[in-house]
Ligand SMILES: NC(=O)c1ccc[n+]([C@@H]2O[C@H](COP(=O)([O-])OP(=O)(O)OC[C@H]3O[C@@H](n4cnc5c(N)ncnc54)[C@H](O)[C@@H]3O)[C@@H](O)[C@H]2O)c1
Ligand SMILES: [Zn+2]
């Protein structure tokens with residue numbers, strides 16, 4: 225089959241690889257019909273290079289049709305239409321029973337000290353072959369795949385794999401009071417969807433911050449009060465402008481949907497690039513001990529949120545030596561919640577909103593739909609934010 229493989233920093237290629245097969249009774253194999261490109265893939269494309277191995281198959285946002293199931297997957301059969309969550313979880317361990325499938329004790333990558341295995345996401349998360357491919361082996365298929373009805377287009381459901389539960393969890397963790405205010409930093413797919421979910425779940429005012437014109441426009445069109453980072457002379461000015469809209473206090477909650485590659489962190493950018501350039505044998509251990517994130521968005525969140533408010537991080541961070549202003553965090557009495565989205569925990573709440581009315585606007589959420597062969601171009605376009613790219617779906 226054809227698959228999108230990682231070959232090196234900013235180097236992905238479509239290659240022929242062996243078709244996946246059932247290996248365990250709890251496996252399924254699906255034929256992929258849509259597969260998303262995510263901001264998380266961009267981290268692999270460039271800064272998480274030390275944790276990648278050439279040939280790794282990328283991708284973690286798939287849906288498709290079940291081809292084959294193992295004997296231990298009673299509820300799925302060939303021909304079923306399914307969306308596959310980005311994390312692999314068993315559904316029956318203590319963590320899964322407590323709605324934390326990202327921490328599944330059956331699939332935890334204990335050798336690396338990490339949580340549940342993820343599709344297509346470095347050796348830290350189990351080196352599981354990813355979903356930007358024609359076929360995917362789905363381990364723990366007795367729990368993961370979400371059956372969806374025939375009829376509506378893939379775009380109606382595909383974001384259940386990641387974007388929707390991630391945005392939903394970001395808003396749930398932000399704990400916005402009914403009618404209260406929330407600022408969303410970053411208006412990529414996750415931040416954009418988090419704004420929509422915040423509106424749906426009763427936030428009174430939603431502020432959005434980014435520095436890409438069409439991303440700001442998309443959010444503004446849906447009633448978000450947007451702030452263009454480029455209009456401000458530094459983070460302080462931005463914070464003051466948003467505070468002015470909240471009686472001088474700052475919003476009740478701030479969602480960081482930017483993560484480790486934030487614009488405006490020059491020193492950390494140099495450190496990330498240096499780590500990515502080290503020879504492979506050195507760069508892994510170096511990154512594990514000394515890595516730092518580009519923290520501009522998180523610093524903004526800490527400054528911006530009102531005293532006693534909540535910061536919800538959905539942007540991915542990976543540093544082990546990040547300097548944080550604990551004095552401010554402590555003194556402002558900030559609550560901080562974060563983590564990979566626990567996909568299955570939120571699916572039953574989200575599904576009733578995926579109707580013909582399309583309140584979340586999922587059916588025209590994608591800006592680009594491309595064949596698998598165009599993946600190298602799609603990665604480059606999405607990273608550089610060219611051609612209005614916000615969400616790219618690959619159609620194998
Ligand atoms: N927690 C999870 O389960 C989960 C799931 C999916 C994605 N993510 C993470 O969420 C983050 C966003 O993902 P995405 O797909 O939307 O990616 P993206 O890269 O398209 O979005 C990031 C956006 O942040 C903007 N930005 C950069 N610096 C900024 C700053 N200082 N202030 C405000 N905005 C800034 C960029 O212009 C961009 O639009 C990534 O870190 C991704 O890894 C987490
Ligand atoms: Zn994703």
Ligand SMILES: [Zn+2]
Nearest residue numbers: 314317320328
């Ligand atoms: Zn489990």
